[in-house]
Amino acid sequence: MAPFTEDDMNDDNTPVGRRRLLDAGPHRPLLEAHGRHLAGTGLSPVSVHIHLGSARHFLAWLARSGIALDQIGPDIVARFAAHDCRYHSAPRPVGQYYINRVDRFVQHLANEGVVPPRPVAEVPALDASVAEWLDALARQRGLAPVTIARHGRMLAQILPLIGADPSGYSPRIIRDGLLEHARTTRSVHYPKMVASALRLYLRHLAHRGLGAPDLDRAVPTAKSWRLASLPRYLEPDVVERLIASCDPEAVGGRRDRAILLLLARLGLRARDVAELRLADIDWQAATIAVCGKGRREVRLPLPQDAGDALIAWLTGPRPAAPDHTVFVSLLPPFG
Incomplete structure (x- = not known):
């Protein structure tokens, strides 16, 4: 970034606060449109505010660097990532999460036709x-x-x-x-x-x-040592304590309890639980359908405690599932 100029001075000839320099200027409507888009995806107001702060910084940097919108591309985002930022308390490069938010903003602008579309990476042909x-x-x-x-x-x-x-x-x-x-x-x-x-x-x-x-x-076998990573299984009493630790009054507690009971009682894989749909549950026969390895569908008996936990999760307050998924994220975007 360029050093402070006369435009960056207050009336008493002192530099203005760094945050006041983060002005989107004529691009403010783009910032507001991006905020509405983010809110429509289900992001919380706090998350929207954080995303808009990164986008505002990027727009202010564009204005001060004399870069037009039609010049925005991957190389411009890379230049922004490498610039010596003076809007923070100490000059430092911005972090990767910050750049990811800027990248999302640029992608939104490209989708709206404000900036040139991004070139599609050419996928090399497979042998x-x-x-x-x-x-x-x-x-x-x-x-x-x-x-x-x-x-x-x-x-x-x-x-x-x-x-x-x-x-x-x-x-x-x-x-x-x-x-x-x-x-x-x-x-x-x-x-x-x-x-x-x-x-x-x-x-x-x-x-x-x-x-x-x-x-x-x-092909050599990769070496591995016992106790060099997470344990391969938990003792039964540890599993029960883990299940009991889920708060049945909290939304996340009800969901986590149902997930843990399915994992512990039926030995399901994480993907089996993540891909479970409402149509896979037969309440009359007390069974659930899972697709095992080799894509073979099997029906497993649904234990009483696991079934009760599923009912508590499905009948209580929870985020809407657009595709009838049983378990959804509690953080947006849901699903």
């Missing part, structure tokens, strides 16, 4: 063998789309290190590629997920005659 493998995961193994997408992302991380031509794979290339990925990965969990996806891919290649057999055995 034929990779595309065939992903299709086989859906048709033959019946994996969920989200699982298939995750396998595709994990494989995309290792292919640049081992090459895209399956005929050139060897145990040494496989091991060296995975070790190199493990040294540069951003998470301790990624090597294990990448190895799992690569193992499935190599088996598919061998089955189709596109790669050497038994190459999946060259």
Whole structure:
């Protein structure tokens, strides 16, 4: 940012407060329209105020930098993120959450046709063998789309290190590629997920005659130690204390109690609970339908305490569910 100028001075020749410099000026109608849009999505007044503060800062920076609206693009947002801000108590770069709110504002302006539309990122074409493998995961193994997408992302991380031509794979290339990925990965969990996806891919290649057999055995197993992460299960008395800790008088307590009882009594996965719909519950037969691995639907008996907790959650005050979802977020946007 430029240093203070005469326009930034009070009548007594002292600098004005930094917040007074955050003036959207002629772009104030855009700010007000963005506020109405945010309120329509279900954000609380406090959240709307926070979002508008970031957007106002961005508009003030545009005005002081002499940047027109038709010049706004990803590079302009990046410049704003890197600018040496003097509107705070101490000069510092703005944070990522701040930039995310500005990015949301710019996207709203693009949707309204105020600024140029953002270029659509070109998705690189999948290799034929990779595309065939992903299709086989859906048709033959019946994996969920989200699982298939995750396998595709994990494989995309290792292919640049081992090459895209399956005929050139060897145990040494496989091991060296995975070790190199493990040294540069951003998470301790990624090597294990990448190895799992690569193992499935190599088996598919061998089955189709596109790669050497038994190459999946060259994929090293990621080391793990007991007690190095969260416990794999809770003792029964701990589970009961956790369930009892839910406040039945609070909206969140009723929801959390129903979720915990379904997890504990029926052994459901988190996704089973998150995707539960009202139509999946048969109150007359006291059963619920869940879609297990392989997309096979099964009906499970609904225990009395879990059923009572569901009734308490569904009949009490709760956010509206637009798609008949049983469990919804208590924070906007709901669903």
